[in-house]
Amino acid sequence: MDKSEELSLFFEKNRLKTFKNWPFKLPSACTKEKMAAAGFYFAGSKSEPDLACCFVCLKELDGWEEEDDPWEEHSRRGECDFIKLNKTEEEMTVMELFDLLVKRRLNQMKIASSKKIKALETLGQGYEEDLRNS
Ligand SMILES: [Zn+2]
Numbered sequence: 001m002d003k004s005e006e007l008s009l010f011f012e013k014n015r016l017k018t019f020k021n022w023p024f025k026l027p028s029a030c031t032k033e034k035m036a037a038a039g040f041y042f043a044g045s046k047s048e049p050d051l052a053c054c055f056v057c058l059k060e061l062d063g064w065e066e067e068d069d070p071w072e073e074h075s076r077r078g079e080c081d082f083i084k085l086n087k088t089e090e091e092m093t094v095m096e097l098f099d100l101l102v103k104r105r106l107n108q109m110k111i112a113s114s115k116k117i118k119a120l121e122t123l124g125q126g127y128e129e130d131l132r133n134s
Contacts, residue, residue: 009041009055010097012089018042023050028066038070039082056082056100058107 008014018041019032035042035052043060044051051062052070057080061073075083081103085096 007101010100012036015039015041015055021049024064024066030064030066030068030070034070037088038074039080040070040074054080054082056080056104056107058104058111 009018013036016032016036019035020042022032022035022042024030024032039054039056040052040061041055042051043053044062048062050064051060052064053060054074057078059074059077059080061077064070064073071083074080082100085092085100087096
């Protein structure tokens with residue numbers, strides 16, 4: 001994802017555009033409009049037809065059901081600064097938007113560092129086994 005694509009996800013209408021073949025329509029509670037309003041953009045593929053990702057906390061959720069309320073599902077999956085702010089795009093100030101961008105960056109760093117830690121742990125386990133076997 002390039003920078004301009006990434007920034008475009010901060011706007012609800014652009015998130016909405018990412019849901020091309022979303023399986024749920026009205027009267028379902030889980031429409032693409034509600035998904036976009038709850039901070040999600042489509043992150044799936046053919047093999048993952050309902051994978052959505054939050055533009056701030058980067059949480060990925062799939063297995064959506066017709067009666068799921070995207071905002072509720074989002075708020076039940078741990079802390080998210082977009083959910084915490086609880087404002088529509090029109091209500092948000094530029095500073096609040098900027099703050100969400102900072103939070104997105106922090107979450108990206110958290111994910112990247114936890115991946116590195118896992119890789120180091122795996123490496124460490126490998127060494128331990130080598131030592132035990134030598
Ligand atoms: Zn989120």
